[in-house]
Amino acid sequence: MSIIIRIPSALRRFTGESAAITTAASTVGEALSALVDEYPNLRTHLYTGEGALRSFVNVFVNDEDIRHAAGLSTPLTENDEVHIVPSIAGGSAAVEPVELSVDEIQRYSRHLLLPEVGIAGQRKLKAARVLLVGAGGLGSPLAMYLAAAGVGHLGIIDFDVVDHSNLQRQLLHGTKDVGRPKLESARDRVRDINPFVEVEGYEAALTASNALDILRGYDVVADGTDNFQSRYLVNDACVMLGIPNVYGSIFRFEGQASVFDARTGPCYRCLYPEPPPPGLVPSCAEGGVLGVLPGIVGSMQAIETIKLVLGQGSSLVGRLLLFDALDMRFRELKLRKNPACNLCGPNPTVTELVDYDAFCGIAPGPTADEIADVQARRGRGWELSPLELKAELDGGHPLFLLDVREPHEVEICSIPGTSATVPVGTLADRIGEIPGDAPIVTYCRSGVRSAKAFDTLRAAGLSNVRSLRGGILAWSRDIDPSVPQY
Ligand SMILES: [Zn+2]
Numbered sequence: 001m002s003i004i005i006r007i008p009s010a011l012r013r014f015t016g017e018s019a020a021i022t023t024a025a026s027t028v029g030e031a032l033s034a035l036v037d038e039y040p041n042l043r044t045h046l047y048t049g050e051g052a053l054r055s056f057v058n059v060f061v062n063d064e065d066i067r068h069a070a071g072l073s074t075p076l077t078e079n080d081e082v083h084i085v086p087s088i089a090g091g092s093a094a095v096e097p098v099e100l101s102v103d104e105i106q107r108y109s110r111h112l113l114l115p116e117v118g119i120a121g122q123r124k125l126k127a128a129r130v131l132l133v134g135a136g137g138l139g140s141p142l143a144m145y146l147a148a149a150g151v152g153h154l155g156i157i158d159f160d161v162v163d164h165s166n167l168q169r170q171l172l173h174g175t176k177d178v179g180r181p182k183l184e185s186a187r188d189r190v191r192d193i194n195p196f197v198e199v200e201g202y203e204a205a206l207t208a209s210n211a212l213d214i215l216r217g218y219d220v221v222a223d224g225t226d227n228f229q230s231r232y233l234v235n236d237a238c239v240m241l242g243i244p245n246v247y248g249s250i251f252r253f254e255g256q257a258s259v260f261d262a263r264t265g266p267c268y269r270c271l272y273p274e275p276p277p278p279g280l281v282p283s284c285a286e287g288g289v290l291g292v293l294p295g296i297v298g299s300m301q302a303i304e305t306i307k308l309v310l311g312q313g314s315s316l317v318g319r320l321l322l323f324d325a326l327d328m329r330f331r332e333l334k335l336r337k338n339p340a341c342n343l344c345g346p347n348p349t350v351t352e353l354v355d356y357d358a359f360c361g362i363a364p365g366p367t368a369d370e371i372a373d374v375q376a377r378r379g380r381g382w383e384l385s386p387l388e389l390k391a392e393l394d395g396g397h398p399l400f401l402l403d404v405r406e407p408h409e410v411e412i413c414s415i416p417g418t419s420a421t422v423p424v425g426t427l428a429d430r431i432g433e434i435p436g437d438a439p440i441v442t443y444c445r446s447g448v449r450s451a452k453a454f455d456t457l458r459a460a461g462l463s464n465v466r467s468l469r470g471g472i473l474a475w476s477r478d479i480d481p482s483v484p485q486y
Helices: 009-014 028-038 040-046 102-107 118-127 139-149 182-193 211-215 228-241 293-310 368-378 386-394 424-433 448-459 471-478
Strands: 002-006 020-024 057-061 081-086 129-133 153-157 198-202 220-223 245-251 254-260 319-324 329-334 400-403 440-443 465-468
Touching: 002 028, 009 040, 020 028, 028 040, 028 057, 028 081, 102 118, 118 293, 129 139, 139 153, 139 182, 139 220, 139 293, 153 182, 182 198, 211 228, 220 228, 220 293, 228 245, 228 254, 245 293, 254 293, 293 319, 368 448, 386 471, 424 448, 440 448, 440 471, 448 465, 465 471
Parallel strands: 002 081, 129 153, 129 220, 153 198, 220 245, 400 440, 440 465
Antiparallel strands: 002 020, 057 081, 245 254, 254 319, 319 329
């Protein structure tokens, strides 16, 4: 009689990606024999050398576990469905029957000497599937240490391109990689560290529509993202799929680390039910970050990931570790599961992935009408290009060149001929310092604060004001490359 065998995704690479196979069989044993006859590479994954079903392979007929029926002799009737369900050990790493080669045993000898790792632990590491969200500051030590430690399958998701300003902390990428996709340089670096590691790259942004598909099948997710939308997205997807989420975050001189696993402890929403309003917490791009800091926090995430795979030690589940690099001090906070958590509590209201930009209060970009409105209010010629500014400065025209950046930015560089420096946030209170008789040109780093300053000055009644388009970055690019870009 004709029955259907359902193949789990972990084994589909042995069945030419087929998810279901139809065959003729009257018992489960006959069905599985027919399966491995057709796909011989599956045999060692399902059977021991003695021909017994491997202990971690569970087989169900329709809804029933065959261990509670007649095992391999369980009879089948027409259109029955046989499901192969590989078990998950310790809630983390799927234990596949992997062996270590002589080369691998040599490579991992310092691990094998640790009773907490040993051959069994090293096999678990080899069988483990870990997904790194982001190949940046935190993703760098994560990818390098997990690869070196022998984690067999590393997924990396990143769509960014290496930039000069990344090199101060993102050691996966080198100077020669500037301009390349981060995924490519990460793959090269990991392959050089450990060719036994399989890297699966996803050159995409993680979104509500692809997150579940990408995360499904991983044993551990390590979150190295840098914005709240991604934090909530990774958390929610991990809770829905039952995957531990190894969390790390960095800002200026301070780092945080924890492990969120809703099955045994709190989730990220238990800690932060609502995101802070946009703009309250600046990003690393705005606030800066000590280059070594992600090295410390990402390494702690790598340790927690390895412990989860091994099932050793006490994880950071239920604890938030705070690290202050300026004072070189660690603190620890207890985290409790929030019984009213809208995601992992008993009465969840969040049951599917949502629009995380809207949840985090990030408005969609301005509409064409709104842009046209602002342009009309500012009038024609409210901006000038670096070339136009250069011509006016060279021509000796009277000009009040106003730098509206912060003092620590002024220390990095400024445009020669700058008349005054007034940070944009204090401009409204210091209008009296701005002379009203000369044309004013405002500038900042990239042109955004400068446009705000333009509006502030116009609102204060000054009429002859313009803003430098693209800021000092554009000046460096178009006029004077000796001015550093930061
Ligand atoms: Zn929760």
